[in-house]
Amino acid sequence: MGLKLMTIMAIFMFLLLAATAKAQPCVVFEVTSAKYGGKTNYDITDSLAQAWTDACVSVWSSKLVVPSGTYWLRGATFIGPCKAPIKVQIQGKLKDPEDGHQLVNSDFWVAFRYIDRLYLSGGGTFDGQGALGCNYRSESSNTDGIHIAYSWRINVTDANIETRDYCISIGNGTSQLTVTNVNCGPGHGISIGSLGKYLDEKPVYGLIIKNCTLTNTTNGVRIKTWPSSPSARFASHIYFEDIIMNNVKNPIIIDQNYCPRHRCKQQAQLNTKISNVSFKNIRGSSASQVAINIACSGSLPCENVELIGIDLEYSGDGDRPITS
Ligand SMILES: *[C@@H]1O[C@H](CO)[C@@H](O)[C@H](O)[C@H]1NC(C)=O
Ligand SMILES: *[C@@H]1O[C@H](CO)[C@@H](O)[C@H](O)[C@H]1NC(C)=O
Numbered sequence: 001m002g003l004k005l006m007t008i009m010a011i012f013m014f015l016l017l018a019a020t021a022k023a024q025p026c027v028v029f030e031v032t033s034a035k036y037g038g039k040t041n042y043d044i045t046d047s048l049a050q051a052w053t054d055a056c057v058s059v060w061s062s063k064l065v066v067p068s069g070t071y072w073l074r075g076a077t078f079i080g081p082c083k084a085p086i087k088v089q090i091q092g093k094l095k096d097p098e099d100g101h102q103l104v105n106s107d108f109w110v111a112f113r114y115i116d117r118l119y120l121s122g123g124g125t126f127d128g129q130g131a132l133g134c135n136y137r138s139e140s141s142n143t144d145g146i147h148i149a150y151s152w153r154i155n156v157t158d159a160n161i162e163t164r165d166y167c168i169s170i171g172n173g174t175s176q177l178t179v180t181n182v183n184c185g186p187g188h189g190i191s192i193g194s195l196g197k198y199l200d201e202k203p204v205y206g207l208i209i210k211n212c213t214l215t216n217t218t219n220g221v222r223i224k225t226w227p228s229s230p231s232a233r234f235a236s237h238i239y240f241e242d243i244i245m246n247n248v249k250n251p252i253i254i255d256q257n258y259c260p261r262h263r264c265k266q267q268a269q270l271n272t273k274i275s276n277v278s279f280k281n282i283r284g285s286s287a288s289q290v291a292i293n294i295a296c297s298g299s300l301p302c303e304n305v306e307l308i309g310i311d312l313e314y315s316g317d318g319d320r321p322i323t324s
């Protein structure tokens, strides 16, 4: 999984799990042990990388632990494949460097790649340090809380995400993803896509986003695709259920004409086929008068999009009607 993690304020990550580990001996690798030498209030970038390397080659299932306390982290790329199931338990708070130029990688802060049977938990915090990190990264303006792509059977649960870009952004090649009990805001909400911008994208299907709360976000739940896709794609079986919107500007959006700064070839007709999508039991308040905005493509319309039990009211000034 390519995790393009760019927190602006803080991510309190409780659980993010991929598969169940089988019962077998478990070897513990603690970053603060004498072998790795990590200390609270110090930079643990190198200690963490070494502990990961050892944990990943362990033939027994392993647990990599960052105990409670505050640590500095310039970046981490956890790369597999590993030999056995692996748990990463972050109990402490990881802060990114005050000087953004010290980041190991400017595209992401913490990434997990090519790993099977990973379980990330611990109740800790990834603290991207608000405005500070933001000043450095705005240049790229991509500060998604969790970015998931090219991954299947991922569960994200019990997380609080505060950021400036998307709380969760779901990219090409994601399937069988379940997101539950996530609080998001501020931020841009939860988005599937954008899809269809580049060659070689893989389909997105089988997503469940359930029991999440969005507060003061610019979007609620969104699917966006480019109208000038280089080849035909699809996104299907996407279910949003039991979602609470608190003062969300655009609570429900499908946009098949996503084209920021008019950078797409308008003559192209290909798009991503969107089908079998449902929005069920979505309640709360919209900060704009347009609560639902479904803009499907004329050439490749969305198919089988259901809206059930939508109860949204305008949270702005005055008793204005709400539209869709
Ligand atoms: C992940 O979510 C799926 C679908 O909700 C569920 O069936 C599965 O048990 C979950 N896996 C874990 C490890 O919690
Ligand atoms: C929904 O999520 C909240 C946390 O955001 C949690 O406290 C609650 O137990 C969840 N409800 C269900 C039915 O899982």
Ligand SMILES: *[C@@H]1O[C@H](CO)[C@@H](O)[C@H](O)[C@H]1NC(C)=O
Residues within 6 Å of the ligand: 002, 149, 150, 171, 172, 173, 197, 198, 199, 200, 201, 202
């Ligand atoms: C699809 O996702 C993979 C994995 O993140 C990424 O490397 C690739 O660039 C993505 N493709 C597009 C076209 O976004």
Ligand SMILES: *[C@@H]1O[C@H](CO)[C@@H](O)[C@H](O)[C@H]1NC(C)=O
Residues within 6 Å of the ligand: 186, 215, 216, 247
């Ligand atoms: C959401 O925005 C409102 C109005 O700006 C503000 O009063 C409230 O504190 C915000 N809520 C959160 C959780 O930030």
Ligand SMILES: *[C@@H]1O[C@H](CO)[C@@H](O)[C@H](O)[C@H]1NC(C)=O
Residues within 6 Å of the ligand: 236, 275, 276, 304
């Ligand atoms: C959408 O669901 C219907 C049945 O509910 C099924 O017949 C159809 O093949 C599905 N479409 C796709 C693209 O999977």
